[in-house]
Amino acid sequence: MNKAEILERLQEIDKLDYNAELRDEIRSLSDVFREYMEQEFHEAKLSKLEGDDKNQKTPEEIQKSIELNKEFKALAEKFKEKDKVWKEKKDEIINEILEKKKELLKRLEFINQTDKAISIKDKYDLFNSIREEWNKLGSLKKEAYRDLKNQFNAEVQKFYHEIEIDKEFRDMHFKKNKEQREEIIEKVRQLDSEAEIWKTDAFLKMYRKEWEDSGMVRKEDFENLKNEFWESYRKIADKIEDFFRKKDEEQEVIVKQKELLIERIRELNKIKSTLIKEWNEQSDKVSEVIKEWRKTGFVSRKKNKEIWDTFNNELDVFFNGKRTFFNELREKRKEIKDRKVAIIDRIAELAKEPGDWNQSTDEVKKLQQDWKQSGRLRSNEEDKLWAKLREVSDSFFEKKKQHFESMQEVKSEIKEEKRQLLTEFEKVEMPDDKEEALDLLSQWQDKWLKAGSANFISEKKLSQQFNDIVRKHQSKLDIHDDEKDMFSFRQKLKRFLKSENGKDLIEREKRFVKNKLREAEDELVKLEDSMALFTFSGKNNSSPLLVEAEKKLENAKKRRDLFKEKSIVLKTTKIVEEEESVKESEENEEKDKES
Missing domain, CATH: 1.10.287 (Helix Hairpins)
Structure with a gap:
C-alpha cells in the first residue's frame, strides 16, 4: 500500500466504532505511513546534500505529499483522542461485554434445559442468534473470560448432544458449518497470492479467529477440514515467517553496510582540510558515500532511527566544518578585496593630486608591493581588479612622465636665466658707499632667488659661482666678517621664506x-x-x-x-x-x- 491507499483505509476506519482490533490495525497502518514520511525526509535531505536534482521530486509531487501528510496527521490526532477515550472506558466496556456474554450463556443454558415441547427449529434459531451475538461481541484477554468461554463451549456441545435425535436439523447445521469452514480454508489459500505481506499476516490472524469461532461439523468431516485448514495455515504462516526472517537478515546486511559508510564519513571528518581543493575532494567522497547509502535501502523504523541519527550527525559535522571553512574564506576574500580596492582608490587619488612626485612615487611602489602581499581572489575577480590597478598605475606614471618632461623645459629655462644673471652680476660695478653696495648685493640676491630652482645637478655649481661673485664684490668693500656673515644670514632667511x-x-x-x-x-x-x-x-x-x-x-x-x-x-x-x-x-x- 502506498500513502494514498493507507490514508483511504484510515479514513474508512474513522467511520467505524473504535475497538481493540481496529486499534491494532491503526497502529500497523500508521507505522507504515510514518516509514514513508521518514524515507521522503531522508531522501530530500540526502538529495540536497548531494546536490542531485534528478532524485528530487517535482513541485506537484511535493505538494501532493504535503497534503497527504497533513491529512494523516489530522487523522492521527483524532485516533489519539479516540484511543484516550477508549482507554478510559476500556474496563467499563470489557465488563459490559462480559455481562452480555454471561447473559448469552444463561440463554443458552435455558435452551438446553427447556422441555422438548419446543420445536427443534425454534431451538436452532435461538441457538444461532446466540452464537452470532456471542461472536459479534468479540474476544477478551481477561482471565475470567476463559472460564466463561469454556462454559459457553460446553453448553454448545450439550446443545448438539441434546438435538442429536433430530438428524435432519443436525445435518443441515453441520452442512452449513462445513461450508463456512471450507470457505475459510479457501480464503487462507488465496492469501498465497497476496503481494503485501502485512496484509497477509493481518488476514491470516483474522481467518484463524473465524475458524475458531465456527460451528461444529461431523467428526469424520472435521478431521479432514482441520488438516486442510492447518496445512494451508502453516504454509502461509511459514511464508510470513520466512519473509520476516529474510527481511531481518537483509536488514542486518543493510545495517552493516550503513555502519561501514558511517565509518567512512568519520574517517573523512578526522581530516582537517585547509585548501579549497582538499574540501572539494572530500565533498566528492562524501557525495559518493551518500549515493551508496541510498542504494543500500531502508531498514525498519526502530533500527533506522538510531542508524540514521548517527549518519546524519556525522554528515552535519562534515558540512558544518565545510560551511565554516568557506564562510571564513569568504570573509578573508572580502578583506583581500577591500584592501585591493583601497589600494586602487589611493593610487587613483595620487594620480589626480600627486603632490611631491618623489614621495608619491615611493607610495605607489609600496602600494603595488602591498598588492602582491595581500593575497589572491578568484581568477575572474582578481583579473578585473588587476586590470583596474594597471589602469590607475599607468595613469599615475604617465602623468609623472608628462610632469617631468615639462619640468625639464622649465629647468633649461631657469638654468639659462641664471647663467645670464651670473654674466651680468660679474660685470656690475659696486658703489663706493658701503650701504648702497650692500643694498645692491641684496637686490642681486633677490634676483637670483626669483629666478627659481629646479633641483638640477648643475644648479649647485651655478650657486657656487654666484656666491664667489658675491664674495668678490664684498672683498672690494670695507666691511667686517660679521657684516658679511649677517648679510649671508639674511639672504638665507629670504630663501627659507620662499620655500614650501x-x-x-x-x-x-x-x-x-x-x-x-x-x-x-x-x-x-x-x-x-x-x-x-x-x-x-x-x-x-x-x-x-x-x-x-x-x-x-x-x-x-x-x-x-x-x-x-x-x-x-x-x-x-x-x-x-x-x-x-x-x-x-x-x-x-x-x-x-x-x-
Whole structure:
C-alpha cells in the first residue's frame, strides 16, 4: 500500500466504532505511513546534500505529499483522542461485554434445559442468534473470560448432544458449518497470492479467529477440514515467517553496510582540510558515500532511527566544518578585496593630486608591493581588479612622465636665466658707499632667488659661482666678517621664506641660533672667570697668557653679539610674518564688506 491507499483505509476506519482490533490495525497502518514520511525526509535531505536534482521530486509531487501528510496527521490526532477515550472506558466496556456474554450463556443454558415441547427449529434459531451475538461481541484477554468461554463451549456441545435425535436439523447445521469452514480454508489459500505481506499476516490472524469461532461439523468431516485448514495455515504462516526472517537478515546486511559508510564519513571528518581543493575532494567522497547509502535501502523504523541519527550527525559535522571553512574564506576574500580596492582608490587619488612626485612615487611602489602581499581572489575577480590597478598605475606614471618632461623645459629655462644673471652680476660695478653696495648685493640676491630652482645637478655649481661673485664684490668693500656673515644670514632667511617648508626651516634655524647663543654665553662666562684669576694673581699686563686670554674673551663677545643679532633678526622675521598675516586678514575683511 502506498500513502494514498493507507490514508483511504484510515479514513474508512474513522467511520467505524473504535475497538481493540481496529486499534491494532491503526497502529500497523500508521507505522507504515510514518516509514514513508521518514524515507521522503531522508531522501530530500540526502538529495540536497548531494546536490542531485534528478532524485528530487517535482513541485506537484511535493505538494501532493504535503497534503497527504497533513491529512494523516489530522487523522492521527483524532485516533489519539479516540484511543484516550477508549482507554478510559476500556474496563467499563470489557465488563459490559462480559455481562452480555454471561447473559448469552444463561440463554443458552435455558435452551438446553427447556422441555422438548419446543420445536427443534425454534431451538436452532435461538441457538444461532446466540452464537452470532456471542461472536459479534468479540474476544477478551481477561482471565475470567476463559472460564466463561469454556462454559459457553460446553453448553454448545450439550446443545448438539441434546438435538442429536433430530438428524435432519443436525445435518443441515453441520452442512452449513462445513461450508463456512471450507470457505475459510479457501480464503487462507488465496492469501498465497497476496503481494503485501502485512496484509497477509493481518488476514491470516483474522481467518484463524473465524475458524475458531465456527460451528461444529461431523467428526469424520472435521478431521479432514482441520488438516486442510492447518496445512494451508502453516504454509502461509511459514511464508510470513520466512519473509520476516529474510527481511531481518537483509536488514542486518543493510545495517552493516550503513555502519561501514558511517565509518567512512568519520574517517573523512578526522581530516582537517585547509585548501579549497582538499574540501572539494572530500565533498566528492562524501557525495559518493551518500549515493551508496541510498542504494543500500531502508531498514525498519526502530533500527533506522538510531542508524540514521548517527549518519546524519556525522554528515552535519562534515558540512558544518565545510560551511565554516568557506564562510571564513569568504570573509578573508572580502578583506583581500577591500584592501585591493583601497589600494586602487589611493593610487587613483595620487594620480589626480600627486603632490611631491618623489614621495608619491615611493607610495605607489609600496602600494603595488602591498598588492602582491595581500593575497589572491578568484581568477575572474582578481583579473578585473588587476586590470583596474594597471589602469590607475599607468595613469599615475604617465602623468609623472608628462610632469617631468615639462619640468625639464622649465629647468633649461631657469638654468639659462641664471647663467645670464651670473654674466651680468660679474660685470656690475659696486658703489663706493658701503650701504648702497650692500643694498645692491641684496637686490642681486633677490634676483637670483626669483629666478627659481629646479633641483638640477648643475644648479649647485651655478650657486657656487654666484656666491664667489658675491664674495668678490664684498672683498672690494670695507666691511667686517660679521657684516658679511649677517648679510649671508639674511639672504638665507629670504630663501627659507620662499620655500614650501619655510616655517619649519625658520623654526629649525631659531633652535640652532638659540643653542649657539647659549654656548657662546657659557664660553664667555668661563673666559671671564679665567680673566679674574689673572687679575687676582697680579701678573703683568703684557704677559703673553693674558694677551691670549683677552683675545679669546673678545672673540667670544663677538660671537655672542653675532648670535644675539641673528636671534633678533629671527624674531623680527616672525613679527613681520605675523604683521603681514594680520594685514592680509584685515584687507580680506574690507573686501568682504565692500562686496
